Amino acid sequence: MGNKQAIRCKARRASGKECMNWAMSGQLVCKNHGGNTPQAKAKAQERMMLEKAHDAVKRLDIEPVGDPLTALSLVAGELTALKDFLRDKVERVGEEIEATDSTAELRGAFTAYQTALRDVVSTLATIARLKIDDRLVVVEQQKADMISAAIVATLAELKLDWETQQRAKVGVVKRLRIAASA
Numbered sequence: 001m002g003n004k005q006a007i008r009c010k011a012r013r014a015s016g017k018e019c020m021n022w023a024m025s026g027q028l029v030c031k032n033h034g035g036n037t038p039q040a041k042a043k044a045q046e047r048m049m050l051e052k053a054h055d056a057v058k059r060l061d062i063e064p065v066g067d068p069l070t071a072l073s074l075v076a077g078e079l080t081a082l083k084d085f086l087r088d089k090v091e092r093v094g095e096e097i098e099a100t101d102s103t104a105e106l107r108g109a110f111t112a113y114q115t116a117l118r119d120v121v122s123t124l125a126t127i128a129r130l131k132i133d134d135r136l137v138v139v140e141q142q143k144a145d146m147i148s149a150a151i152v153a154t155l156a157e158l159k160l161d162w163e164t165q166q167r168a169k170v171g172v173v174k175r176l177r178i179a180a181s182a
């Protein structure tokens with residue numbers, strides 16, 4: 001999308017006729033019909049940036065994510081840096097606000113900050129959930145080790161001959177596997 005797009009303003013004049021001015025870059029309206037406000041320009045910039053990013057990604061050979069936990073950790077780091085940057089931005093714009101009266105800029109920075117904050121929270125929550133799942137696997141393994149240690153100790157206490165102990169162990173392991181896969 002170039003600087004001047006071939007789109008006419010969609011708004012109508014007071015007379016009811018179509019406006020016919022060129023729409024602002026990335027927008028459907030001209031500067032006289034709301035296209036020149038800071039919010040409209042910021043939104044148009046965001047839309048064009050996303051469009052460019054999607055076009056660039058479409059041309060790439062996408063690699064599958066083999067290790068989601070590491071990939072998520074990297075995303076969390078990037079989102080946290082972005083969130084911190086935007087928080088600083090909100091503070092700086094907030095300090096300048098009385099001199100410049102740019103409430104639109106403050107609102108824009110604050111909205112971006114809130115979005116980044118939500119993204120960080122949801123990413124960290126996902127990571128926390130994955131780590132809990134990993135811990136559950138460890139707990140299950142510990143339970144299995146305890147059960148097998150108890151069985152071995154019981155067989156030893158019964159003073160069975162070696163061959164009978166081995167047959168008992170094999171039988172117990174077989175039944176535990178059947179129970180676990182049921």
Ligand SMILES: [Zn+2]
Pocket residue numbers: 009010011019020021029030031032033
């Ligand atoms: Zn117009």
